[in-house]
Amino acid sequence: MARPADADVVVLGTGVIGLATAWEAARRGLRVRLVGPRLGEHQGQASRAAGAMLAPFSEVAASDNSQRVALEVRERVAARALYDSWLPLLRQASGRPLALTPGLWVVATTGGRGDAAELDAIADAARAHGHPAERHDPADVPGLSPARSVAAHGALWLPTEATVDSGELMGALTDVLLAHEGVEWSEEHATGLRPSAGADVAVTRAGAPDIRAPRVVLAVGVGLSDLLAGSGDLDLALPPMLAGKGVSVLLRHVPTELPAAIRTPMRDFACGMHLVPRADGVVYLGATNRLTPTGAVTHPLVTELTDLLREAGEELNTRLYEGQVVGTRVGYRPFTLDHLPLVGRTADPRVLIASGTYRNGMLLAPRVAEMIANHLTGATVEAHPFDPTRTITPHALPETLEHWLPDLVDLFLPPQGTPTNMQGVLADLLHHGLRSLVTDGSGPRGAAVRRTWEQAPVPEALWSLLVAYLK
Template sequence: MTCAARPTLSAPRIAIAGAGIIGLSCALELARRGATITLYDPNTPGRGASWAAAGMIAPAFEAASEPGVHPKLFDLCLESARLWPGFAARLEADSGKPVGYAPGPSLAVAADPATARHLDGILNTLAKRGLPGDRLDVDAARAVEPSLSPDLLGALRLETDGHVNNRAVVSAFLLLCERHPSITLEPTPAPLHSRGSTLDSDGHDLILVTAGWQSGALKVTEHGQQVSLVNWDISLDEIDTYGGQMLSVERRADHPATTLRAGPIYMVPRGSELVIGATMEPGRTTGMPNTDDIAGLLSDAAQIVPSLADARITSTWSGVRPGTPDFAPFLGRTRQPNMFVAAGHYRNGILLTPITAQIIADQMLGAEPGDLAGAFAPSRALPAQA
């Protein structure tokens, strides 16, 4: 398939396929820079993985020592975490709505030797970067968070890791996009058509794919038939699904007031509730939440915080994370000159929202990607291909 010359437009008309937090944030950033945007999504905007998440902004825990991740993911996560204070402040000022941004620190705790070794790896990476990270024994950790079990093996204070109320962020973005005169939201699939060897979207100059794990399932009309968008860029076929189940409990005085991480478990205080997550279920998109899985998740959390054993569950829900083979997003231009992608953020969609919007807006409006942005191009070598 032959690519045409790359378009260079100062005020393009852009079709965005997918209105989750990534699509909404990119739409707003592009519109602020002069583009005209149509956001397409047949589902309720912002109610997919964006809504199901717990709002973790955790570059150290998620990327500093995770096996198999993209070698530059920690750098990308750190840069986005540095953007979050100003990003949250502007979002609140423009929308008039609080978004619950809390810069940290959080506590990562170990209940078994394997998790303790993981914390050692995080601490080692932080030390090499000159970043703060304090090892705490159990007594010191319980002085910070008294609800912790005395049987833990230790903890790590992560100054870089905080959280935000992801649902409040999504709501603020949606409000601003609905208000913006250059943004239109359409409750339909993006109208993608084949024009010879290139794509067209009803008069738009550029196309941005932000449909998460459903990006590869988007359809293109070609010769009267509906065919997969994967045919226009095979990287979209590399976005896999990772189902996750979560719950919230009524937060009592003997429950955590600090954001906690413990292996796959996280606990995030959010007003009168404590959000607890999350299962990690590769390939799963349906049949969630499950009563037994939720009970197991709460039981695992109670090993870290014993007072949760008799906590009252207030809500359960599920979501599907979109992940690539190196657990890092695809950001930038595809092999189609008029199509860009921002998808595959795995567990870091909320964290990476500011940097994603910045990178995508820069590239779609004509800037060449820098070294960091370029490392996440859809055309990069993936582990299975290396």
């Protein structure tokens, strides 16, 4: 006779998506086994490295497809609305003084190509969803003081966007899960999945017995590939999960008032420069984004830190240079080839996934947790664009070069630009060189470039193509 299941559901992963999902499932009366680290530095975890901007609109770019914007913004707006009820529940359950810092400034500077158009796109997206977007003179933005060589020429105030302290939020979720009688937390590392007796799935762990349950939720972020490698007996039919390495800096004693977050529009394959104030007086400065093999480097590179500090100082506030660096963070953001999350049932209905939230994990957490809990309890699941079994069409290189090459060029140029047409010359050189190498380049360097693109046909890989060529 087979032993009974160890839980109604096993949730793998202790980032914000895993913790939020485990809490939501437990609140609905399910017996939950949570698997993943609780203590320690959580090196590489995106959630604990996040600036935690709850930004449905300021992540929009002018070049984005309008239909795609409508799909993504709809989900982000729904997630932001959930925070107004979800955060008070978490505050009450944990006893922690969780609070949102309301509002977010987006500034246009001469450091970004077409920043004025970016502000237009952000404002249009907000107003299309019934949210205000207020135009201001840059002089109205508290805490904005860029270098003279990088003038600010526009500002947008988004009062319904917000920020939250990611450390406090993760601590609150940890507290409520440890105290919940329906949750058991196992800190061993999950190594894979396999079929078990009856209809259950077994979670294998390093140095510990298997855990059996009728449902398993994969919320392991960029650890998905390793987990799937140990799950060969199950056909989950999941697409690749890539990792974007983000580096951020924590500052104290910055001699400026910063009542709300300030950011630039999207650029350089990332979410732009941003300063986020926290209640303890720390200023979060973020963030880079580079396609990186998972776990390759869990510490920031010197060049990442110097570039981040220089660009944020020049574009947002030169007085950052007078602050004290009290910490750095590195997080690997999980993302798919089409940059949409994977949320719901896999090809094996016993296994669900909640991952690939990229730069919006903190924002989407209550929304994703609700979706997964609805699956687990048989409640109605509204239609959404995050179906894990969807067909994902990889990016084509010609279109990627045409659309994204200016972002690659910007990585080589200072924020204030160049006095000559260096940008155009460099763009032409990179366009022809990369396309030639990927399509018909010979020799080991050409092969390395082609292999890099085949493994990750996404815009973020353009920088990696250059790295592959130069190695």
